[in-house]
Amino acid sequence: MRDLFVTLVVFGSIPLILRKPFFGVLIGSWLGLMNPHILCWSFAAGKPFALIVALTLILSFLISKEPKRLPASALVGLLGFWWFWLFVTTLTAFYPDTAWDYWDRAWRIMLLTFLTIVLLTSRERIDALVWTCVISLGFYGVKGGIFTLLGGGASHVNGPAGTFIGGNNEIGLALVMTIPLIRYLQLTSTNRWVRYAMMAAMGLCVVAVLGTQSRGALLGLMVMILYLAVKTRNRAGLLLLLALSLPLAFMIMPESWYSRMDTIQAYDQDASALGRINAWWTAWYLALEHPFVGGGFNVFLRPTFIQYAPNPRDVHDAHSIYFQVLGQQGFVGLFTFLGIMFGSFVSLNRIRKFARSHEQLQWMGDLSSMVFVSIIGYATSGAFLGLAMFDYYYTLVAITIGLTTVAHRYAAQGVPEIAEVAPRPVIGVAVGAVGAAANRFAPPRRWLLGAIAGWFGKL
Structure with missing residues (x-):
């Protein structure tokens, strides 16, 4: 099926x-x-x-x-240079055969990112992309939360094998980034049942993050919740939800979960943590010798550790977006990567301040705040996970640029008054067929089909 x-x-x-x-x-x-x-x-x-x-x-x-216009901004310029620098470092990679395989995936991510930036020109499109992200990853959060509650947290929550989010650490990071977007939909929805569903989804996603038994995801979750409580409006309901879901989740976690989380403090006695630190030093020493271009994609292999690692026998992946970029793309790549993140934070803060002075743009203020929190979650959990080319992160950067584009248009033309806008027939026969079919169904189905047709018409 x-x-x-x-x-x-x-x-x-x-x-x-x-x-x-x-x-x-x-x-x-x-x-x-x-x-x-x-x-x-x-x-x-x-x-x-x-x-x-x-x-x-x-x-x-x-x-x-x-119209196909690429916004003229420093953030777009940094993204373009980052794409170019990924290609340069692939040309000079230590292991070109495997590096080109990674480049094949990287350039597709960047191409979709730039196409998204060009086409993300309205609130309707931005909201549609946010819904796509929430449905795509919230599915695993809801499923994982239920799995954790029913199983008492005995087994790890994992994502689909063979994907960016296949492991417990990876799906934990993705869910930490998704919870703020769910919060945005909960804040801006006019349907109370959707708001209730989003609240339940947030609670289950929190449980699912704990169910991954990922220490990096736990740290990211704590930092994300702190920023979420600071950045969001109407905090009372959110704090109540967290006050109910977190103690429940902690109560059902097995003793093995607490033992694993305790190793965060005793990192110097944990083999996995020591292996990550060894990989970080490897990236540092490699970058000192190749400061501009690093070693290219997939550089964290045994020959590299033999040459640069303090402990050449302990071979690990980078397990950090920052040291991954440092080892693969050198200091130039690291500064560019950090520049994209910092530029996103600056843009989101500017958008939030602009929207604060216009009641009609409250949605924009909410979304900019929640995307800010999502990227904070990525920056925190990503410090312990090598997902520098995570397509979800670049989607959030594209949403940031899309929000900037819409904000600039509002600033230039004046903020429009809120009004009902009739759906435009942009998908022709399909919308007409749905609308015609809707009249033949009972009122609930007619409402649903009419809403779908109207939503498509606005895109």
């Missing part, structure tokens, strides 16, 4: 993508973040759905008549 569902969604979306390239961004993000094709067991397993959608998106982008 899931094979049929994924296949129908992908191939059914092709006409929509050809009509509006932004639909390709949504479907591509769904495939990249959730990886639904990895969950298939039958004929859809292993099919190149992402490639099909990517090619369709590129074709649609080239033939589309809608």
